[in-house]
Amino acid sequence: MPSLAEYxxxxxxxxxxxxxxxxxxxxxxxxxxxxVGNDTLxxxxxxxxxxxxLALPIKYKNVVYNVLIVxxxxxxxxx
Numbered sequence: 001m002p003s004l005a006e007y008x009x010x011x012x013x014x015x016x017x018x019x020x021x022x023x024x025x026x027x028x029x030x031x032x033x034x035x036v037g038n039d040t041l042x043x044x045x046x047x048x049x050x051x052x053x054l055a056l057p058i059k060y061k062n063v064v065y066n067v068l069i070v071x072x073x074x075x076x077x078x079x
Contacts, residue, residue, distance in 0.1 A: 012041075013040070013041035013048060015038075015039030015040065015048070016039060016048075016072060017036045017039040017050060017077075018036065018039075019036060019037065019038065020035055020036065021035070021036040021077060022034075022035055022036075022077070022078040023035070023036055023050075023052060023075040023076065023077060023078055024075065024076060024077075024078040025052075025070060025074045025075030025076065026074060027058070027068050027070060027074060028060055030058055030060065032052070032054055032055075032056075032058060032068065033054070033055045033056070033078060034052040034053050034054040034055055034068070035052065035053045035055070036050055036051070036052060036053075037050075037051035037052065037053050037067065038050070038051045047071070048071070048072060049069055049070065049071060050069070050070055050071070050072065050075065051067055051068070051069055052067065052068045052069075052070055052075065053066065053067050054066055054067065054068065
């Protein structure tokens, strides 16, 4: 019988990005640069998502954002 660690390694989501990876992308057509906070899968309906801690804050509709929650398609590694 496999241990719980072996089970979850084989059957659960494994993130594409690591904590601290620098990424670049667009959110609501606004370009941003930031650092990955967490790459996780909350539920199967929404799919995987990433929290990005921004290098510079974004003001959108009179709200200032320092952390964004984005999908994988919206970002890429910043080299």
